[in-house]
Amino acid sequence: MPQYEVLWAGFGGQGIMVAGQLLAYTGIKEGKNVVWIPSYGPEMRGGTAYCTVVVSDKRIGSPIMSQVKAACVFNRPSFDKFCPKIKPGGLLLVNSSLINTTTDRTDITEILVPANKMAIEAGNVRAANIAMLGAFVGATGIIDPKNLEAVIHEKLGAKKAVLGTNLKVLAQGLEIGKKGIRQRQKA
Amino acid sequence: MAKVLMKGNEAIAEAAIRAGANNYFCYPITPQTEVAEYLAKRMPEVGGVFLQAESEVAVGNIVFGAASTGKRVFTTSSSPGISLMQEAISYMAGAQLPCVILNIMRGGPGLGGILPAQSDYFQATKGGGHGDYRLLVLAPSTIQEAVDLTMLACHLADKYRNPVMIIGDGMIGQMMEPVEFPENYTEPELPTKDTWAATGAKGRKPRVIKSLFLDPYKLEDNSVVLYNKYQQMKKDEVRFELYKTSTKNKVLIVSYGTMARICQTVIDELEEEGVSVGLFRPITVYPFPEAALEKEATRKNIDTVLTVEMSMGQMVEDVERAIARRRPVEFFGRTGGIVPTPDEVKKQIKELIKKKHGAKTRQSTTKSKKKG
CATH class of the missing domain: 3.40.50.970 (Thiamin diphosphate (ThDP)-binding fold, Pyr/PP domains)
Structure with missing residues (x-):
């Protein structure tokens, strides 16, 4: 597979860093090269948090880039900040539970994921990041969902109830992601 | 493990x-x-x-x-x-x-x-x-x-x-x-x-x-x-790594640490555009790999040496010392916490090549465009 870069962005506490790390762990499981880079800098409590994950079959050169192939945005400030950072032909996943707008860009695919709503209905709002992760993997297929599930078992499996919620929203997210891509193919 | x-x-x-x-x-x-x-x-x-x-x-x-x-x-x-x-x-x-x-x-x-x-x-x-x-x-x-x-x-x-x-x-x-x-x-x-x-x-x-x-x-x-x-x-104890250095290189980049891997991406992307650039990456910065760098930088095909750093230019002084004016040494850097993107470095190299041997580069760009 060619190199794939995805940016995760939201408020601190939305599980942004964890979502990126789960993706990176799955990449390693599949023998791929991965890099995970957090945003680090002076930030205030409740400010934005973001990370970039690069997955590739080849040696990864630059860990930073002017534009990324995909962005998963969890709140409005991230939506505004990172929409322009997506490469033409790229992918935007929007947490539509908290972002009540859509992009004006016509050169990217946009998928709306009601991540918070899905997580609350499944029993824990903190699973919103997993809903989004499911949608991202469903849409891109850059890693095998089965391996991702195994990683979630491994890393987040300590509390059985939380694991159940996570797996439930993961499955739902995957469906949304796949559907999103099918829509694009039709058009 | x-x-x-x-x-x-x-x-x-x-x-x-x-x-x-x-x-x-x-x-x-x-x-x-x-x-x-x-x-x-x-x-x-x-x-x-x-x-x-x-x-x-x-x-x-x-x-x-x-x-x-x-x-x-x-x-x-x-x-x-x-x-x-x-x-x-x-x-x-x-x-x-x-x-x-x-x-x-x-x-x-x-x-x-x-x-x-x-x-x-x-x-x-x-x-x-x-x-x-x-x-x-x-x-x-x-x-x-x-x-x-x-x-x-x-x-x-x-x-x-x-x-x-x-x-x-x-x-x-x-x-x-x-x-x-x-x-x-x-x-x-x-x-x-x-x-x-x-x-x-x-x-x-x-x-x-x-x-x-x-x-x-x-x-x-x-x-x-x-x-x-x-x-x-x-x-x-001198240690260094070469990346895509060849007799086709016109430019040799010298860079270390994170900056060097950003330059690797630059080199890969330029290669696709038909521009051949090599990288010399010091791993020991003291002792500086001066003899090895001198050898790589003074090969016939190298016109320019470009040092890229996340500073206002520090290692570039060791590069200049190693090459001892036998090749022009250029510098590009950002500092203050800004990490240059591959695009930024690429732009520098293109401008450099244009400045040094404009006609040749324009030709090769057209060629690679035709291929695509």
């Missing part, structure tokens, strides 16, 4: 433990505090020492004391903290004490900022403290390399009885990558420390560890001993 995903800071911390550097002294500072956080948990598990001192000045002196006993000693900090340790570093170099110092560099001068930079190159390679001394300085560009070089640093410090510094920019500390630790780590044999270490003088003559020599002849002698060690390092 299977590959694990680790943050640079944590991977370096684990590597130090694996290499037996079980005495760690620190004072927290962004962007390297995770080293301390990790070792606070990990040191008790291996029966090592974890101590947070009241300041970096104290850390430097504790490291001096601990190193005097012949144990492997490790400390980490970031730019302003490393400045505070300089007195002790100079003393350790003078007293021939081994230790490993990690500097996860942030923007300076002064308190500066907390984002990645490479602006402590001069401090690391040219002194920082006073006196005729050098540090052996290693500059990793991936997390795996940071692990390998940390373990190597522990060995080299003992081999030369000299402080060894690892310089990584903030990115190296904060980034996560898969790493593998060697299963059964063994080192080549080292000279015994039982000729100089302060281990208690019962039954033998006391040993004195000091950097004070009031007799100028003795002080000069000590400096000559140090000088000879540095000459030995120049002979045996």
Whole structure:
């Protein structure tokens, strides 16, 4: 597979860093090269948090880039900040539970994921990041969902109830992601 | 051992433990505090020492004391903290004490900022403290390399009885990558420390560890001993990596650390556009791989050498020295915590090529366009 870069962005506490790390762990499981880079800098409590994950079959050169192939945005400030950072032909996943707008860009695919709503209905709002992760993997297929599930078992499996919620929203997210891509193919 | 995903800071911390550097002294500072956080948990598990001192000045002196006993000693900090340790570093170099110092560099001068930079190159390679001394300085560009070089640093410090510094920019500390630790780590044999270490003088003559020599002849002698060690390092410890260097290169980039891997992407992308550029990446920045660089840079096909750094231009002076005006040396850098993107570096190279041999480049660009 060619190199794939995805940016995760939201408020601190939305599980942004964890979502990126789960993706990176799955990449390693599949023998791929991965890099995970957090945003680090002076930030205030409740400010934005973001990370970039690069997955590739080849040696990864630059860990930073002017534009990324995909962005998963969890709140409005991230939506505004990172929409322009997506490469033409790229992918935007929007947490539509908290972002009540859509992009004006016509050169990217946009998928709306009601991540918070899905997580609350499944029993824990903190699973919103997993809903989004499911949608991202469903849409891109850059890693095998089965391996991702195994990683979630491994890393987040300590509390059985939380694991159940996570797996439930993961499955739902995957469906949304796949559907999103099918829509694009039709058009 | 299977590959694990680790943050640079944590991977370096684990590597130090694996290499037996079980005495760690620190004072927290962004962007390297995770080293301390990790070792606070990990040191008790291996029966090592974890101590947070009241300041970096104290850390430097504790490291001096601990190193005097012949144990492997490790400390980490970031730019302003490393400045505070300089007195002790100079003393350790003078007293021939081994230790490993990690500097996860942030923007300076002064308190500066907390984002990645490479602006402590001069401090690391040219002194920082006073006196005729050098540090052996290693500059990793991936997390795996940071692990390998940390373990190597522990060995080299003992081999030369000299402080060894690892310089990584903030990115190296904060980034996560898969790493593998060697299963059964063994080192080549080292000279015994039982000729100089302060281990208690019962039954033998006391040993004195000091950097004070009031007799100028003795002080000069000590400096000559140090000088000879540095000459030995120049002979045996020079490390570097070449990336896509060939007889087609018109431009040779010289870059280290995170900046070098950004340049690798630049080189890959330019290759697709039909522009051939090579990379020379110093891994030891002291001793600087000057002979190897001179050889690569003065090949017939090379028109220009471009040094790229996250600073206002520091390593470029070593590059100029190595090439001794036999090729034009250009510089591109960003600083203050700004990490140049591949696009930015690419633009620089294109402008450079256009300036040097405009007609040829335009031709080759058209050619590659036709192919596409």
